[in-house]
Amino acid sequence: MFMNRCCFEIGGHSLGLDIYDDINLDNILFNYKPFSIVNRKCSLRMKISYFKNDLAFLINESDLLTSLSLEESNLMIYLNSSNEYIFEFIVEDSHTYLFFSKDYKESCLYLSKEKSSLKHIIDTALMMQYTFRFSTQETLLMHSSVVVKDLKAYMFLGKSGTGKSTHSRLWINNIKDSFLLNDDNPVLRIIDDKIYVYGSPWSGKTDCYINKRQELGAIVKLSQFENNDLSILNNIQSYSVILPSCSSMKWDKNIANGVHNTIETLINRISIYSLKCLPNKEAVYCCYEGIR
Amino acid sequence: MKKVDGFVLRQLGEEYIIVGEGVEQINFNKLISLNKSAKYLWENAEGEFDINLLRDLLVKKYDVSSDLAYADASSLVEKWIEVGIIEM
Incomplete structure (x- = not known):
């Protein structure tokens, strides 16, 4: 059977598509x-x-385990008798199935002929x-949205609609030699004693697909406020802002343990801040001066 | 009363937190921090329990009067019910 194979390296991990x-x-x-x-x-393959x-x-x-609504689709999550997950993406009348192997190294994505929202899926x-x-x-x-300044990556977290992208854009327009690394879903990795942020193909509505990594400088949780105020967070506050920003399947013990351990290391090594802010350049100066 | 399914105790340095990790808690996005004695009670309250059991646990471990232990356990239970990690 004819097959078209392509390989990618994202966050230093290799992915293959057949x-x-x-x-x-x-x-x-x-x-x-x-x-x-x-x-x-x-190390990861999808057919x-x-x-x-x-x-x-x-x-x-x-067995149907649960269902969720995503941006453009509804997702049904099933577990088969061998404890492997099957995800069903539903967009109108179109159903796409994603079968995972137990270790998530392999998956099969079965498309419907309608191909609704194919890119999203x-x-x-x-x-x-x-x-x-x-x-x-x-x-x-x-x-998150990530900017780089002086070889350090600064990661902005916050609920959808808070203004992460807006804040990043304000950095780029007001802080000399800063640039956008990713605007939606960058990869964070701990490698030995360093923490890196990698650009990825997943950048939301912004075309920003940068294959580059940068050492993490700080993480800032954004929220809208009537003036600009930066404060440093304690461990529990840090955990509570980072955990909801991480993609995961939290009821899978191995995944949940992995995410927990990474966040624990992260907050021991990196300062996590809260920036209550307006969408203006003063917010950027307040942030930059406080975290650099 | 009993613990609601899907909550997990996690250690964070010297501190303890309860996180909703089960599939039952897919929409639970709060995080509850516990001090040492609350963590001790959470770990030892298995299955069905009541305030008297928590009071006895406190009296056994800490040098407190039964009345004070009962009052502390009651207010903790009230908080835990309010955040939804235990149910009647």
């Missing part, structure tokens, strides 16, 4: 281009093909497998 059934994803995988590497054995009706029994035999599926697979290796995908 695309079957002549499915053409060239226009969909553009954000992965800067992360391309020559084909080789990868993409069309759904075949003879697979339906596998879903019928599994492929990105989401890969991010999920990435975080499940590597959470036990001191790797986190963190919902």
